[in-house]
Amino acid sequence: MSIPASMQAIIIKQPGQNSYLECAQIAVPKMNANQLLIKVAAAGVNRADLVQRQGLYPPPAGESDILGLEVAGTVVATPAELQHWIGKQVFGLVPGGGYAEYAVLHHQHAIIVPEGYSMIEAAATAEVFLTAYQLLRWHGQLSVQQKVLIHAGASGVGTAAIQLAKFFDAIVAVTASTDEKLALCRRLGADILVNYKQDKFEDVLAKCWPDGADLILDSVAGDYIHRNIAILGLDAKIVIYAMMGGRHLPELDLVPLFKQRGQLIFSTLRNRSDAYKANLTKDFIKNCGIALTEKKIQPIIYKTFNWQQAADAHQLMASNQTQGKLVLEF
Known part of the structure; x- marks a missing residue:
């Protein structure tokens, strides 16, 4: 698959009480030696995204300042030693960058989308x-x-x-x-x-x-x-x-x-080390992976939005009327 040089993403304008979201064309993120490049199909919306918009929850140093802490999608590019991931449908935690057409995901944080799960369900699971x-x-x-x-x-x-x-x-x-x-x-x-x-x-x-x-x-x-x-x-x-x-x-x-x-x-999770998140992901899958696959436990989805309606999703979340997760679909 040919990877474009740029992509569309949702960016924050005027962080603070008067912030707003805007669609922009930005560079596709570059992978490091441990990361997979994901073509994003869906991204979870979290209350932390609202706090980041206010300028109160910056991403960890060196990470994307694009909103979005979890994604689901297809692996489209990898470092040479991780090419067995190419084409796999995965979901997992990202420290930022989820509200975009492409995102990078640490390979030890990637979870294979269970059979019978939609990308929307997968995107609502990790966080x-x-x-x-x-x-x-x-x-x-x-x-x-x-x-x-x-x-x-x-x-x-x-x-x-x-x-x-x-x-x-x-x-x-x-x-x-x-x-x-x-x-x-x-x-x-x-x-x-x-x-x-x-x-x-x-x-x-x-x-x-x-x-x-x-x-x-x-x-x-x-x-x-x-x-x-x-x-x-x-x-x-x-x-x-x-x-x-x-x-x-x-x-x-x-x-x-x-x-x-x-x-x-x-407790926080976003600013934990990659090793911590990898161990947490591994332990969760070891103890709960079968239950997740069999939908004995599963995400509760309240509403899905087109990704360009991220501001509407944020407004709904801020109303405190939701039950379960909001998801952006690409």
Whole structure:
């Protein structure tokens, strides 16, 4: 296949509160010795993309400043020693560059698209399932019959985390803002449902789990940290992976954390090393690959957009009305 010198991509104009997206012609990215060149068929949309537009989440040094943290597509070029990848349909994490006709993907981060999966489904898988797996297993060491609270249960990561937690035979509570979102969480296997606009989750769970939660996945932060600590079980963990509720909180009393021997863990994935992401991908496929192929776990797709409608996708995501993933199709 002949590779063009340039491609179309979505770029950010005026990063900050007044940012907007624009289609532009830019150079096709160059591979390094470990990368595959992908003809992108679909790209996942993530809340991190919105934060990057605001100028608050820059890509790692040396990586593309084009939006997009996950892609699915066909391998069209490789270094000489990786030519066995040519023609394969793959998906995986990229540190940036997904909103474009071509993207580069580290070969150890590439996952073969399972039989029966569309490119849209594949593009919606890597970020949420690898993030959820990292939070639950690598940070949380989740085990059978442990109790896990997942905030924003109907989000992309939330829907993946519910499925993985149930796959690992945990007991799952979720929070969400509407009964419709909670109904989706129930269909995915959640055991306890809390509409946080109607009830305080800490009051509900204090009654349901008198011994406390073993693990809490929190994308909210802010004042949720105090409220999470109030329902921690002994030796329990809170993993913060986003700050939708704000980066600041009132004075934090550490005594309850000491009493429960609790752990407060902060997690990111984008700025991890290539080796870390390779090991995470390998471990996820080893333990969950068959379940993914058999669709015992699978991405929840809310809506698909033509890639030139990326701004509309961002507007919908910012509304907090989505359930599961948004995907751009090329």
